[in-house]
Amino acid sequence: MTAVGAVPPVEPPSARRTSLGTVLRHVADHGRGSRAAIAGATGLNKSTVSNLVAVLIELGLLREVPAEAPPRAVGRPGRLVELRDGGVAALGLEVNVDYRAVLATDLTGRVRARSLVEEDHRGADPETVLAALADQTRDVITDLARQGLRPVAAAVAVPGLVDVAAGRLMLAPNLRWRDAPVAELLGAALGAPELPVRVDNEANLAAYAELRDGAGRGCSHLVHVSGQIGVGAGLIVDGRIFRGASGFGGELGHITVDLDGLPCACGSRGCLETVVGQEALLARAHVSVPPGVPSRRLTQTLARQARAGDARTLNALRAGGKALGVALATVANLFDPDVIVLGGAYAELSPWLVPPVRSELRGRVIAARWSTIDVAVSALGQEASALGAAALIVDDVLADPAAMRAPAA
Amino acid sequence: MTAVGAVPPVEPPSARRTSLGTVLRHVADHGRGSRAAIAGATGLNKSTVSNLVAVLIELGLLREVPAEAPPRAVGRPGRLVELRDGGVAALGLEVNVDYRAVLATDLTGRVRARSLVEEDHRGADPETVLAALADQTRDVITDLARQGLRPVAAAVAVPGLVDVAAGRLMLAPNLRWRDAPVAELLGAALGAPELPVRVDNEANLAAYAELRDGAGRGCSHLVHVSGQIGVGAGLIVDGRIFRGASGFGGELGHITVDLDGLPCACGSRGCLETVVGQEALLARAHVSVPPGVPSRRLTQTLARQARAGDARTLNALRAGGKALGVALATVANLFDPDVIVLGGAYAELSPWLVPPVRSELRGRVIAARWSTIDVAVSALGQEASALGAAALIVDDVLADPAAMRAPAA
DNA sequence: CTAGTTTGTCGTGCCCTCGGACGAATTCGA
DNA sequence: TCGAATTCGTCCGAGGGCACGACAAACTAG
Numbered sequence: 001m002t003a004v005g006a007v008p009p010v011e012p013p014s015a016r017r018t019s020l021g022t023v024l025r026h027v028a029d030h031g032r033g034s035r036a037a038i039a040g041a042t043g044l045n046k047s048t049v050s051n052l053v054a055v056l057i058e059l060g061l062l063r064e065v066p067a068e069a070p071p072r073a074v075g076r077p078g079r080l081v082e083l084r085d086g087g088v089a090a091l092g093l094e095v096n097v098d099y100r101a102v103l104a105t106d107l108t109g110r111v112r113a114r115s116l117v118e119e120d121h122r123g124a125d126p127e128t129v130l131a132a133l134a135d136q137t138r139d140v141i142t143d144l145a146r147q148g149l150r151p152v153a154a155a156v157a158v159p160g161l162v163d164v165a166a167g168r169l170m171l172a173p174n175l176r177w178r179d180a181p182v183a184e185l186l187g188a189a190l191g192a193p194e195l196p197v198r199v200d201n202e203a204n205l206a207a208y209a210e211l212r213d214g215a216g217r218g219c220s221h222l223v224h225v226s227g228q229i230g231v232g233a234g235l236i237v238d239g240r241i242f243r244g245a246s247g248f249g250g251e252l253g254h255i256t257v258d259l260d261g262l263p264c265a266c267g268s269r270g271c272l273e274t275v276v277g278q279e280a281l282l283a284r285a286h287v288s289v290p291p292g293v294p295s296r297r298l299t300q301t302l303a304r305q306a307r308a309g310d311a312r313t314l315n316a317l318r319a320g321g322k323a324l325g326v327a328l329a330t331v332a333n334l335f336d337p338d339v340i341v342l343g344g345a346y347a348e349l350s351p352w353l354v355p356p357v358r359s360e361l362r363g364r365v366i367a368a369r370w371s372t373i374d375v376a377v378s379a380l381g382q383e384a385s386a387l388g389a390a391a392l393i394v395d396d397v398l399a400d401p402a403a404m405r406a407p408a409a
Numbered sequence: 410m411t412a413v414g415a416v417p418p419v420e421p422p423s424a425r426r427t428s429l430g431t432v433l434r435h436v437a438d439h440g441r442g443s444r445a446a447i448a449g450a451t452g453l454n455k456s457t458v459s460n461l462v463a464v465l466i467e468l469g470l471l472r473e474v475p476a477e478a479p480p481r482a483v484g485r486p487g488r489l490v491e492l493r494d495g496g497v498a499a500l501g502l503e504v505n506v507d508y509r510a511v512l513a514t515d516l517t518g519r520v521r522a523r524s525l526v527e528e529d530h531r532g533a534d535p536e537t538v539l540a541a542l543a544d545q546t547r548d549v550i551t552d553l554a555r556q557g558l559r560p561v562a563a564a565v566a567v568p569g570l571v572d573v574a575a576g577r578l579m580l581a582p583n584l585r586w587r588d589a590p591v592a593e594l595l596g597a598a599l600g601a602p603e604l605p606v607r608v609d610n611e612a613n614l615a616a617y618a619e620l621r622d623g624a625g626r627g628c629s630h631l632v633h634v635s636g637q638i639g640v641g642a643g644l645i646v647d648g649r650i651f652r653g654a655s656g657f658g659g660e661l662g663h664i665t666v667d668l669d670g671l672p673c674a675c676g677s678r679g680c681l682e683t684v685v686g687q688e689a690l691l692a693r694a695h696v697s698v699p700p701g702v703p704s705r706r707l708t709q710t711l712a713r714q715a716r717a718g719d720a721r722t723l724n725a726l727r728a729g730g731k732a733l734g735v736a737l738a739t740v741a742n743l744f745d746p747d748v749i750v751l752g753g754a755y756a757e758l759s760p761w762l763v764p765p766v767r768s769e770l771r772g773r774v775i776a777a778r779w780s781t782i783d784v785a786v787s788a789l790g791q792e793a794s795a796l797g798a799a800a801l802i803v804d805d806v807l808a809d810p811a812a813m814r815a816p817a818a
Numbered sequence: 819c820t821a822g823t824t825t826g827t828c829g830t831g832c833c834c835t836c837g838g839a840c841g842a843a844t845t846c847g848a
Numbered sequence: 849t850c851g852a853a854t855t856c857g858t859c860c861g862a863g864g865g866c867a868c869g870a871c872a873a874a875c876t877a878g
Contacts, residue, residue: 019865048867073823331743485842486855
């Protein structure tokens with residue numbers, strides 16, 4: 001009676017779940033293979049793998065490769081199985097300041113449907129915005145249905161502090177949202193209660209996308225810097241999203257790069273944002289900012305002026321690149337990542353930012369003498385966060401395939 | 410044939426191992442309890458728990474509580490089991506610049522034997538130093554034997570970059586060691602091949618000790634700053650030691666706090682060490698440093714002068730505290746820890762360092778508005794790293810009790 | 819066409835956990 | 849003082865799940 005609050009902290013691992021996950025994960029990571037090869041690589045028994053593969057095919061997650069090139073080895077050729085790119089799909093959603101994105105991938109990570117709406121959400125009502133996002137999502141789902149794909153879950157990327165467990169957006173200064181139950185609202189608006197909805201921070205998910213499908217493939221420790229309105233970082237530690245004790249991890253924009261620097265909106269001085277935040281760059285480059293212009297257009301203006309050789313713009317980018325390099329050197333000294341990925345606006349500005357960043361890293365990172373840190377540029381573009389959201393769902397499926405229901409006939 | 414390199418990546422989880430671990434871990438975390446209570450809390454079946462407890466008693470890890478106060482509930486009273494503080498012991502060792510420490514704890518974490526030798530190891534031969542450490546360890550082991558305790562494994566804390574998997578110390582600038590096979594050398598010197606030896610970084614282990622037995626008990630994310638000769642940090646992420654991609658994580662001493670600061674020995678400028686490293690503090694406080702004085706004495710000198718109200722010393726500590734606060738604000742913005750622990754020399758200097766650190770954190774940490782970060786002072790002293798090393802071994806036992814052999818009669 | 823090799827499946831047995839039944843130990847109430 | 853109620857620990861049987869070995873299938877090499 002007293003122990004009711006202490007119900008099973010870990011639900012029955014059930015052994016089966018982990019085994020199914022082992023096999024599916026192996027196929028996802030190493031590509032198609034025969035049952036015998038999978039058994040050899042995972043350490044499971046051949047017959048066990050056979051059994052597990054049968055279940056996974058039944059669940060619509062794997063399929064036997066229909067025909068194959070003539071085998072080159074002696075002996076009976078194996079019947080290859082691979083991830084099924086039909087059947088199950090993952091939804092990746094994003095609400096950001098001036099756009100909404102929805103996309104869906106199959107298990108292999110390929111995008112099968114997408115939808116992007118540019119709209120300014122600043123100060124708008126969460127219910128309204130999420131209802132619009134739900135409409136978009138329904139369109140994507142019907143598109144999926146035409147391809148024979150069935151979504152199993154959705155993840156939403158939002159720009160702010162998230163309580164992941166509760167699916168709530170605690171605080172999003174740029175949206176001017178506060179304590180919005182995103183998962184609940186979106187679930188209601190979708191009218192599909194059987195579709196689980198997860199919520200996570202946009203920077204974290206962009207970092208995850210880089211890890212899975214972008215510049216950080218194969219890495220375990222990654223830092224993704226996204227210069228949007230502010231300067232945020234998504235951190236991947238040991239292959240998993242790093243959130244910190246209370247979800248505030250990766251606040252790169254307000255680390256101090258200059259003790260006596262300019263005052264910042266946060267109340268401090270010399271924050272990174274005061275040098276390489278979008279407003280700061282525009283001001284230094286003397287770009288006039290009419291109200292209501294989406295931030296991406298402003299980045300394009302900066303890039304155009306830099307390409308044209310405008311001295312003030314080049315100076316702004318040089319100073320910004322140096323500050324960014326100092327900040328990233330600090331991050332590198334603390335986190336020791338495999339790779340740092342520049343995303344968001346910084347991807348477009350990378351020709352001018354990367355050289356000073358590399359130079360500062362060389363000079364300031366202690367470990368640089370032994371192992372150099374890769375500085376890469378994101379190629380995922382605006383959809384990065386939504387891609388990361390979908391990847392999160394794909395990972396859920398790979399980790400616990402048994403949680404899936406078999407496809408309706 | 411081709412897959413030989415890919416032998417079982419995870420050895421048979423064996424189900425039993427994890428179950429034994431679940432039960433033992435529960436008792437360690439929640440204290441003594443009856444079999445029925447453990448079953449209720451872990452979700453395992455009563456009979457299963459009975460079975461597992463019997464095995465753990467057989468292994469010498471648990472014991473039934475001999476007598477107990479009269480129970481206050483109706484029904485048959487449970488027979489309580491608790492962690493056995495006899496039988497199994499964990500060895501925590503440390504080699505540092507000017508001392509060697511060995512201690513042993515029982516499973517409950519209580520120190521049962523210790524040994525400390527002050528000696529300058531700078532430039533000394535790894536073989537010689539580790540042979541001396543092995544002698545010390547043997548003395549501790551005989552002391553343990555008198556108490557009926559049997560060591561099951563040892564962990565060594567070293568000040569430098571460690572390849573944890575290989576048990577090698579790659580680089581220790583202060584010791585002037587390079588690529589020393591610490592685990593191997595110590596194992597040979599001990600002449601006890603059945604005693605596994607692990608190696609880890611001293612700052613990491615001190616942080617772990619704070620998490621387990623010190624100021625960070627119950628936290629999951631912790632930063633431990635140790636001001637010794639240099640300035641190092643140990644980071645705990647999600648209850649586990651954070652090492653980074655290549656083991657360089659937590660290099661706090663060389664993050665930039667002042668763009669135009671003093672040049673640093675590392676080749677950069679404005680590193681934290683140039684302000685709050687021991688040399689910097691001593692220079693600013695105008696303390697003369699005769700050669701060969703252990704660093705701890707110098708810290709005591711600083712503290713004495715500060716207590717006496719020496720203006721130059723107070724100024725040095727004020728400036729150092731501010732720089733430390735700026736650096737820790739950066740760490741907090743990135744890592745979002747529950748608690749920051751000041752250890753090493755900073756523990757002794759904490760009366761003068763903590764106020765400016767707290768003040769900078771308040772002003773510069775974005776999350777400080779919602780959740781304040783605790784700044785604590787280490788109470789573990791010089792033994793912190795060795796305690797953490799022993800805690801690591803205890804954790805190994807708790808995680809996989811079946812790896813233990815039954816005590817010799 | 820035969821020997822050799824590798825693959826996938828099937829039957830058997832073991833390990834481990836669960837669930838229920840039952841004796842044991844204690845409190846409460848008559 | 850004694851029985852009812854309650855809770856604890858153990859025993860026994862059942863079933864899930866994996867490993868092992870045997871065997872048929874499929875293919876190459878000569």
